[in-house]
Amino acid sequence: MTAKKTAKKLLIANWKSNPATLEEAVVLAKKEDEAAALFKSVDLVVAPPFIFLEAVSEILKNSVLGAQDVFWEKSGPHTGEVSTDQLKNIGVQYVIVGHSEKRQDSGETDEMINKKIKGALAAGFRTVLCVGETSREDKEIPSSVGEQLVADVAGLKKDWLKNLIIAYEPVWAISTRLNSRPDTPSNVLQASLYIKKTLARTFGLKEANQIKVIYGGSVKTGNVASFLKDGGVSGALVGGASLNAEELIEIAKIANSQ
């Protein structure tokens, strides 16, 4: 199955805990945002660390602001957390929830992720839920991916679903992992179909059809076309490659032509 040529591709630049300085963040955001103006068939989301959200928010004109995490409450006594109201008021439109690095580094559970998704969708954010297996023994998508997905989306209201995006991110394919390698387009197709079927079983086919599925894991200039063309996905979550503006621009150019 190939994505419809007319549909815009979603590209999310996940900077993770980079760069180290505000000056570098400003330069990177300017370059990426300028490039976004050139590619009309791509929606670019720039997701810097929290500390740079405000500065980057003032720069973006052709792309939109994303946050890498969110707390489920609007405000209140939650030391160290960043609330939905705070993110809204700074211009954030997309939030990433349940990234494997948050699951691992911060011990985020499916129960916490479910609360974050509900809080984010209730606040009106486009909400990107990351799911994916930590290792792959054989060609089958492990059932753990479906279990994660079902637990994370439990109890969502139907009218929230148009703002839900699932990022299939096999953890072993993330570029900074030891011995990582990108997944293959055929595995990504299998995974995206599996995710879409799981969503259809959970919410009904019509409702599930509103939910975009994207791919993340070592996406680069050399492989993005094949994922978009043959992986059955509507976009990509780009980590390492998004820290190099030239590479991200090239990825956007390729996505734009798919």
Ligand code: PGA
């Ligand atoms: P990567 O990261 O592109 O560096 O593999 C993707 C992600 O973890 O979101």
